[in-house]
Amino acid sequence: MWAEYAAAHPQVAGDEYVVDRFGDSAALSDELLGVVLGGRKRATAELVAEFAARGEPLPRIGAHWVACDGAGRPRLVLRSTDLRIATFDEVDAQFAHDEGEDDRTLESWRREHRRYWERTCAARGAVWSGSDEIVLERFAVVWPPEHADGARPA
Template identity: 35%
Template sequence: MNPIEEYWSAFLATQPADSPYHQKIYVAEGFGDGAALADELGGLIAGGIKTGTCSSLWEWQAEGNPIPEVGLVTIVLDGKGQPICIIETTEVTVHNEVDADFARAEGEGDLSLAYWQKAHKTFFSRTLPKIGKEFSEHMPLVCERFKLIYK
């Protein structure tokens, strides 16, 4: 077994035999676009500080992947690809605006909407050109909320 499968098995061992998690399929991924950001964001998630994340709908479309759904289970990986915790998606919305409550759920910086806007403008300005898009304050966003279920 690889480290991700071992982590999943360790999680399942904490669950009752009739737990729905025994039937779930999971994904394993780091957050952000590099090792340092995966470490930072993964630490915030494992610490229970970060309970939301936002991505560009354009990126999901460019990759040909469906957007996440409620109930999605994710093994969060650090910058070296090692598992650090498991989360479950509890809400998914698509819109072009983030409010202060969601900015706080992202758990980054000083938790303010202004910080969120600045950090995400920087992030999307760096990542969107890879798919031929440019940052826009009115771009479609996939906003997920999740809960920490294992660490």
């Protein structure tokens, strides 16, 4: 998928990119990818400590990532458009809305992300805290053309 995107956009051919998926299970990956494909989800959040645990650098504005489905198949190329570091209590209603999950409220964002991070931290032998730093990332879908933001119906 990256090769197709880079061929169509030669200016990014040498750019680095990551291959990743949303969530911590195949089912959650597929669910969240569906929300992206439906156009509601244009943001995501991940603990800084999770990047460190995987040995990955933090994302940067303009960076690309290939989003895979739960089976690991590449489905979309995303481009980071906005990043900020915050704590749990610093996340605002607009970010929760842009993340597009559940009913898009800050209340549901906090409830579901607390559950998620308690689970993922426990899986790597850590304990989640509301003071943990979170990477709040907004993104655009840039590939394939039929799913890219701003794509016009044929």
